[in-house]
Amino acid sequence: MKVIILNGPMGVGKTAVGKYIAEHTPGTAFIDGDWCLDIHPFVGNRETKTMAVDNILHMIGNYKKCSECKMIVLVWLMDNEWVYNSIIEGIKKLELEIKSVTLTCNHTTLTDRWHNDKECPWRTDEWLKVSTKSLDYFSSLGNTLDTTNLSIKDVAEKIING
Template sequence: MDSMKVIILNGPMGVGKTTVGKYIAEATPGTAFIDGDWCLDLHPFIGNRETKTMAVDNILHMIGNYKKCSECKMIILVWLMDQAWVYDAIIEGIKKLKLEIKSVTLTCSKATLTDRWQNDKVCPWRTDNWLKISTDSLPYFAKLNNTLDTSNLSIKEVAEKIMAAD
């Protein structure tokens, strides 16, 4: 495989994927940051199989283009992948690009997620309805491989654990 690595951060809404991913990207020269939500930015939002398939294709095209860029040394992909077929399609696409993959699912306690949610004054998705959906998804994400409980960790500590783990 090529030496370029793709780090995938999965997990529920509000767990800190974007915050940690941006922290790693900013601290690591030559790192591209992809937020999967950019690749599915429809108004109004529609998250069905067709639109998610399109988003997967968009993400893989972006990763492929970054692979061609000599300035790019690593890619961070953050996206909520709560359906196995979406995650599997991303993994298979990255494998076809012959890139190294590190995948981590960020989790936290319900209390921590609620606290982070209520303190996020920037994201328009931080409504009570979406909080319930997100907290209800915690058991699904907790069952996935390579989970990292971020409940009592700082952004820097989460980033260090992701970068150190293999």
């Protein structure tokens, strides 16, 4: 069983691409890491992120046991190396195949996507500044896919076929 991990800044399209892959690939489970760290108000410290990693790995382990599940797509913003490494090591212990992709785009594209997303409550000007500042970090990672000028379908196909 393969686990596709989609990482990247807020607003880059991780959720849209992950849902597209899940909806177009029978037997695919979709996990949004934000579900596993849904504390109000939001607190993103070491304790809560450790809890979220444990929740994510528990879900992946349960999907592994399900005969109906053939693939898992995990989307989550992992801007701490220890969080990403914890997820990778946990999936390796479950003996699952891993395909990890960090989605990036240019500043203009991120801003456009941000303003066109009417569903996410995080789409404020304050969070947009945080997200655009993180573009350099995510672009520096070794497993990036620049989604500038690509449709959701194009990105999904590159991930599945690449």
